[in-house]
Amino acid sequence: MTKTILVLGAGTGGIITAHELVKGLSKTERKNVKVVLFEKEEKNVFAPSLLWLMVGLRKSSQVFRPTSKLAKENIELVQGTIEQVDPSTKTVRVNGKEYTGDYLVISLGAEQVTEHNLDKSGFDFYTLAGAEGFYEKLKTFKGGKIVVLVPSLPFKCPAAPYEASLLIQDFINKNGLGSKTEISLYTPESGPMGVAGKEISGQVRMTVESKGIRYYPEHQLTAVKDSVLEFQNDKSIPFDLLAYTPKHQCPTVIKTTSLAGNSGWVEVKRNTMETTFLDVYAIGDITSIPLEMKRPLPKAGVFAHYQAEVVAHNILRKISGNEPNKKFDGYGQCFLEIGAGQAGYAGGNFYNSPLPDVKMKKPGMLWHWTKVWFEKYWFYKYF
Numbered sequence: 149m150t151k152t153i154l155v156l157g158a159g160t161g162g163i164i165t166a167h168e169l170v171k172g173l174s175k176t177e178r179k180n181v182k183v184v185l186f187e188k189e190e191k192n193v194f195a196p197s198l199l200w201l202m203v204g205l206r207k208s209s210q211v212f213r214p215t216s217k218l219a220k221e222n223i224e225l226v227q228g229t230i231e232q233v234d235p236s237t238k239t240v241r242v243n244g245k246e247y248t249g250d251y252l253v254i255s256l257g258a259e260q261v262t263e264h265n266l267d268k269s270g271f272d273f274y275t276l277a278g279a280e281g282f283y284e285k286l287k288t289f290k291g292g293k294i295v296v297l298v299p300s301l302p303f304k305c306p307a308a309p310y311e312a313s314l315l316i317q318d319f320i321n322k323n324g325l326g327s328k329t330e331i332s333l334y335t336p337e338s339g340p341m342g343v344a345g346k347e348i349s350g351q352v353r354m355t356v357e358s359k360g361i362r363y364y365p366e367h368q369l370t371a372v373k374d375s376v377l378e379f380q381n382d383k384s385i386p387f388d389l390l391a392y393t394p395k396h397q398c399p400t401v402i403k404t405t406s407l408a409g410n411s412g413w414v415e416v417k418r419n420t421m422e423t424t425f426l427d428v429y430a431i432g433d434i435t436s437i438p439l440e441m442k443r444p445l446p447k448a449g450v451f452a453h454y455q456a457e458v459v460a461h462n463i464l465r466k467i468s469g470n471e472p473n474k475k476f477d478g479y480g481q482c483f484l485e486i487g488a489g490q491a492g493y494a495g496g497n498f499y500n501s502p503l504p505d506v507k508m509k510k511p512g513m514l515w516h517w518t519k520v521w522f523e524k525y526w527f528y529k530y531f
C-alpha cells in the first residue's frame with residue numbers, strides 16, 4: 149500500500165528528514181513510499197554562514213542554494229506557502245491545493261518578525277538581506293558605535309550574537325579602526341548561552357570582554373527612536389551601526405491549530421518528537437522542550453538535525469511494520485566563531501539530570517575549519 153509522508157518546511161530539520169527517509173527505503177518501498185517536501189523560500193540559506201556574510205567573509209551567492217535542487221527521486225518538492233495544516237486529518241493546503249499524508253513531520257522553524265521598527269534603523273543579521281545590508285555599511289565604516297542587539301527571547305542559535313560581535317571586532321581590528329570604534333552587545337539574557345551552564349556562560353562572556361567588546365546583559369529593549377535604543381532600565385544608547393536578532397515566534401499557520409501548547413510553541417514527547425496527534429511529529433525550532441532546569445532546549449540546527457534522524461528512522465520502522473526504536477537523547481554541539489580564523493566548540497547532553505552536562509573545548513583553528521568543512525559538506529550532500 150502506498151504511504152505518503154508530508155514534510156513541512158525544507159530547512160535543517162525538513163531536509164534531513166526527507167533525505168533520511170529516502171535513504172532508508174528498501175527497493176520495494178521505493179515504489180510505494182513518497183515524501184512530499186514543502187517550502188516557501190526559493191533560496192535555501194545555510195544560516196551559520198550568515199555570520200561570515202555580515203563581515204564580508206562570504207558573498208551572498210555562497211550562502212544559499214536554490215530550493216528547487218531538493219527535488220530528488222522519491223522526494224516531491226512543493227514550492228509555496230503552507231496556508232493551512234489540519235493535524236487530525238494530516239492535511240496541508242498550499243497554493244489552494246490540499247495534500248493528505250499518512251505521516252506529518254512539522255519542521256517549519258521559528259517565524260522571524262521585526263519588532264520596534266528595528267528594520268528602519270539597523271540590520272537583522274538572521275536574514276540574507278539583513279546580513280548583506282550590514283556588510284554594505286560595515287565595509288565603509290569609519291569608526292563609531294556598533295551595537296549588536298538581542299531585543300527579545302527566545303532566539304535560535306544562542307551563540308550567534310556573541311559570534312557576530314566577535315567577528316565584527318575582528319573586522320574592525322583588521323581594518324585599523326579599533327581605536328575609533330566601540331562595540332557593545334545588549335541582551336535581556338542574564339549571561340551568554342545560559343542553558344549550557346555557568347562555566348560555559350562565563351567562558352563565553354570572558355572571551356567577548358577580553359576582545360574589548362562591552363557586554364550588557366539584562367537589558368530589555370523598549371523602543372528605538374532615530375539612532376537611539378531605549379531600555380527598560382531607562383538607559384538610552386546611541387549607535388552608528390546596528391545588527392539585531394529578529395523576534396522569534398511559532399509560525400502563524402501552526403499557532404492557530406491545537407498543536408501549539410501553553411508555551412506558544414509545539415510541545416512534543418522529548419525523546420520521540422511525537423505530538424498529541426497520531427503519526428504527527430514536530431522537530432527543530434518550532435518545538436519547545438522544557439528541561440529539568442525549567443528552561444527550554446535551545447533552538448539550534450544541531451537538534452533539528454538529530455531529531456529529524458530519529459523521526460525518519462521511526463517512521464520507516466512503522467512503515468515496515470516494526471516498533472519505532474530510536475530516541476533523541478538531548479545531545480548536541482555547536483561551534484563558536486571568535487574571529488581571526490578561530491572557533492570554540494561546546495557539546496554535551498542537554499537532557500542530563502538535573503542540569504545539562506556541556507563542556508567547551510579550547511578555541512583554535514581546528515574548530516573554525518571544521519565549521520567551514522561542514523558548510524561545504526552541507527551544500528554538497530543535500531543540493
Ligand SMILES: Cc1cc2nc3c(=O)[nH]c(=O)nc-3n(C[C@H](O)[C@H](O)[C@H](O)COP(=O)(O)OP(=O)(O)OC[C@H]3O[C@@H](n4cnc5c(N)ncnc54)[C@H](O)[C@@H]3O)c2cc1C
Pocket residue numbers: 156157158159160161162186187188189195196197198199228229230231255256257258273274275304305308399401431432433434447448449450451452481482483
Ligand atoms: C546566523 C545564524 C547562525 C546559526 N548558526 C548555527 C550553528 O552554528 N549551529 C546550529 O546548530 N544552529 C545554528 N543556527 C540555528 C539553525 O539555523 C536553526 O536552529 C535551524 O535551521 C532550525 O531548523 P528547523 O528545521 O527547525 O527550521 P528552519 O531551518 O528555519 O526551517 C524551517 C523552514 O520552513 C519554511 N517555512 C516556514 N513557514 C512556512 C510555510 N508557511 N510554508 C512553507 N514553508 C515554510 C522556512 O522557509 C524554512 O525553510 C543559526 C541560525 C542563524 C540565524
